[in-house]
Amino acid sequence: MSEAPEVKPPVVAAVVTPVRVIIGLCLVAPFVAMLWVGSYTKVDPAFIGIPFFYWYQMLWVLISTVLTMTAYQLWRRDQRSRETAKGGAAE
Template structure:
């Protein structure tokens, strides 16, 4: 079943793939950050962003599963 929460979960997990596969958006040297070319620090930033997005997706999934279990348990009573 597709719910708004599951759509948000999918977007959180899909965003890093899109960001990394769209190479034209970051295939350049400027702007440099503390001497590191943009190409490299952009990718490293996405490692951290991906971690946060995966944690958000996991928390949303856990909340969704608890809500489904409560709804299923409440309907059985």
């Protein structure tokens, strides 16, 4: 007996847009900053008695929060615009 060929759904290519590049940069920046240890392995300048090594990392906790929130908002806006475009094209 012959087998019917498998019907696969069409593959939708991921579209790289400037907004998605910005989202990626927002999410990758904290990793790069923290993995580049040589940039912050020093004591000076101290901030209110806290060595640079520690306060730099704590500052990146706040920066990471802001960048993640920004990436999330950009993603939501991008998804809404895609849904609107898809809905408008179908009508």
